[in-house]
Amino acid sequence: MATPDPRPPRARLGVLISGRGSNMEALARAAAAPDYPAELAVVIANRADAAGLGVARALGLTAEVVPHVGMGGRAGFEAALQARLQAHGVGLVALAGFMRVLSGDFVRRWEGRMLNIHPSLLPAFPGLDTHARALAAGCRVHGATVHFVTPELDNGPIVAQACVEVHDDDTPETLAARVLAEEHRIYPEAVALLAAGRLSVHGRRVRRLPG
Numbered sequence: 772m773a774t775p776d777p778r779p780p781r782a783r784l785g786v787l788i789s790g791r792g793s794n795m796e797a798l799a800r801a802a803a804a805p806d807y808p809a810e811l812a813v814v815i816a817n818r819a820d821a822a823g824l825g826v827a828r829a830l831g832l833t834a835e836v837v838p839h840v841g842m843g844g845r846a847g848f849e850a851a852l853q854a855r856l857q858a859h860g861v862g863l864v865a866l867a868g869f870m871r872v873l874s875g876d877f878v879r880r881w882e883g884r885m886l887n888i889h890p891s892l893l894p895a896f897p898g899l900d901t902h903a904r905a906l907a908a909g910c911r912v913h914g915a916t917v918h919f920v921t922p923e924l925d926n927g928p929i930v931a932q933a934c935v936e937v938h939d940d941d942t943p944e945t946l947a948a949r950v951l952a953e954e955h956r957i958y959p960e961a962v963a964l965l966a967a968g969r970l971s972v973h974g975r976r977v978r979r980l981p982g
């Protein structure tokens with residue numbers, strides 16, 4: 772008879788991507804550790820040409836495409852997305868370079884269970900071109916933020932942040948590369964805290980419960 776596994780069941784994570792998928796890969800590598808509290812149930816891209824799909828498959832993950840075009844508009848796309856997440860028994864969602872704005876209805880359905888990684892120190896620089904904007908603003912520090920997803924873009928309660936120094940000779944590309952390395956560190960940490968039930972949201976503040 773098999774020995775019962777004393778560990779609690781791992782949360783089933785769905786990762787949504789649109790492109791390169793390096794944050795998805797960081798999550799997958801972290802989740803490969805047996806004591807990580809989540810497993811990657813599925814990677815879903817809204818574009819068939821997302822490079823991250825190949826990365827996911829090479830890692831042995833289930834990777835699917837739910838195209839955002841030809842699905843009957845945003846409502847149809849989100850219904851298809853929801854159906855695939857449910858089919859894989861997903862309980863937590865991580866947006867990782869997912870370039871579609873999700874409706875309030877979809878976001879509310881995943882309230883408290885969906886995280887995003889954003890390449891700036893929110894609330895500074897929501898939206899796109901964050902590295903160029905941080906340089907143009909003369910910031911001496913810049914960074915990345917993991918936050919809960921709420922209907923307002925890049926505005927949910929902050930779970931984790933990491934800073935990098937801005938160098939005098941930085942370009943948006945060199946700065947992005949240093950920020951990305953921090954993203955790959957803090958996103959798996961934040962997902963692990965959520966999956967372990969160690970985050971508690973109080974208005975805009977997120978407290979960490981002892982492990």
Ligand code: GRF
Nearest residue numbers: 791792793794868888889890
């Ligand atoms: C990352 O910089 C992430 O913060 C932003 O989009 C980029 C995605 O990169 N939301 P990757 O696809 O994870 O490599």
